[in-house]
Amino acid sequence: MQKNPIDTTQYSNRIQALGEPLFKTAIFEKGRLQKHHQATVVSHTMRVTRRAEIIAEFLKRHNINVNVDDVVIAALCHDIGIIGRKKKYKNNLECCKRHSSDSVIEARKIYGNLSAVAEEAILYHMWPLSVSYPKSTEGWVVLAADKLSSIKGVFTKQA
Ligand SMILES: [Fe+2]
Numbered sequence: 001m002q003k004n005p006i007d008t009t010q011y012s013n014r015i016q017a018l019g020e021p022l023f024k025t026a027i028f029e030k031g032r033l034q035k036h037h038q039a040t041v042v043s044h045t046m047r048v049t050r051r052a053e054i055i056a057e058f059l060k061r062h063n064i065n066v067n068v069d070d071v072v073i074a075a076l077c078h079d080i081g082i083i084g085r086k087k088k089y090k091n092n093l094e095c096c097k098r099h100s101s102d103s104v105i106e107a108r109k110i111y112g113n114l115s116a117v118a119e120e121a122i123l124y125h126m127w128p129l130s131v132s133y134p135k136s137t138e139g140w141v142v143l144a145a146d147k148l149s150s151i152k153g154v155f156t157k158q159a
Pocket residue numbers: 078079099125126
């Protein structure tokens with residue numbers, strides 16, 4: 001598979017600043033090559049992050065309390081645990097169940113202590129395929145952006 005050419009400097013200042021520790025990692029580079037939702041992990045991640053930031057800023061403008069930084073960090077990290085899936089998981093079901101908690105583990109390695117809100121948003125982004133659902137606005141924003149991107153990927157091949 002050809003290396004995904006996603007240019008992270010094309011994103012908002014906030015995404016570039018918060019994403020800087022992630023963008024330098026070997027795991028992120030690996031994610032440019034791994035297919036995911038009709039795209040690659042990296043292209044899907046960046047689309048989800050851009051959508052999540054737009055939704056969060058929209059809510060903020062309408063006086064809904066949401067931490068946009070937490071949304072962006074959670075969106076950037078939500079699928080990082082899925083990178084290397086063929087070696088990590090026996091099958092798609094195990095991948096589906098475990099990659100969100102593995103994403104939290106990988107995100108902690110990169111960002112150190114994440115906020116509880118960001119961790120929870122990563123952990124429950126797979127709902128309703130997970131038992132638990134997000135308890136925060138930030139979690140629902142990431143979940144919505146991820147689902148929108150996944151659905152769009154089915155029709156446009158760009159998730
Ligand atoms: Fe996921």
